[in-house]
Amino acid sequence: MKVNQSEFVISAVQPSQYPIDALPEVALAGRSNVGKSSLINKMINRKNLARTSSQPGKTQTLNYYRINQDLYFVDLPGYGYAKVSKTERARWGVFIDRYLREREELKLVMQLVDLRHPPSKDDQAMYEWLCANDIPRIVIATKADKIPKGKWQKHAKIVRETLGMDKGETLILFSSELGLGKDELWSYIEQKIGY
Ligand code: GTP
Numbered sequence: 001m002k003v004n005q006s007e008f009v010i011s012a013v014q015p016s017q018y019p020i021d022a023l024p025e026v027a028l029a030g031r032s033n034v035g036k037s038s039l040i041n042k043m044i045n046r047k048n049l050a051r052t053s054s055q056p057g058k059t060q061t062l063n064y065y066r067i068n069q070d071l072y073f074v075d076l077p078g079y080g081y082a083k084v085s086k087t088e089r090a091r092w093g094v095f096i097d098r099y100l101r102e103r104e105e106l107k108l109v110m111q112l113v114d115l116r117h118p119p120s121k122d123d124q125a126m127y128e129w130l131c132a133n134d135i136p137r138i139v140i141a142t143k144a145d146k147i148p149k150g151k152w153q154k155h156a157k158i159v160r161e162t163l164g165m166d167k168g169e170t171l172i173l174f175s176s177e178l179g180l181g182k183d184e185l186w187s188y189i190e191q192k193i194g195y
């Protein structure tokens, strides 16, 4: 997809704020700091439209970014951030859970994990939940530039095994620094949204 226009639309804290123009939505899930905002910026060639931070837990709402008149990226709050209170985490949980299960416009969830480490318990639970709820998903292993290229396949295998991914499930290696995985991911998204 050629991105001609991208803009931040809204930080939604309740469903009444979701856009009503029925464009397909592609959501990003993953623990805090895994690189969700960086991936959005890379995909749309913008430096800092989606706010990135070395301080985890910054994104606490559903942040909608419109790409051309073609789709939205929906940046979800990062899970597994210990410093947020339990009640607050539970509240987000219900909100996001409903969005993921009920939002008709949602065509794909991109679940981000860090290629350097085996997926965490939270990552595993998230992936299992997506599978159990039959939500279209793709796993993206980020920060590939932080390990030597010769180790990518070994790490990819560990990610697949730890999450229990079936053969037919897609895993894309990604790097916001290198642009690795960008074209492959766009092709996958285009196919999912019927572009
Ligand atoms: P929250 O909004 O807190 O949930 O985090 P996030 O998942 O949006 O992470 P974000 O994109 O803000 O990135 C966190 C940190 O990781 C930043 O310092 C980024 O620069 C860095 N980062 C993200 N992706 C990559 C990558 O592919 N390679 C490298 N080297 N650093 C990355």
Ligand code: MG
Pocket: 036, 037, 038, 051, 052, 053, 058, 059, 075
């Ligand atoms: Mg973010």
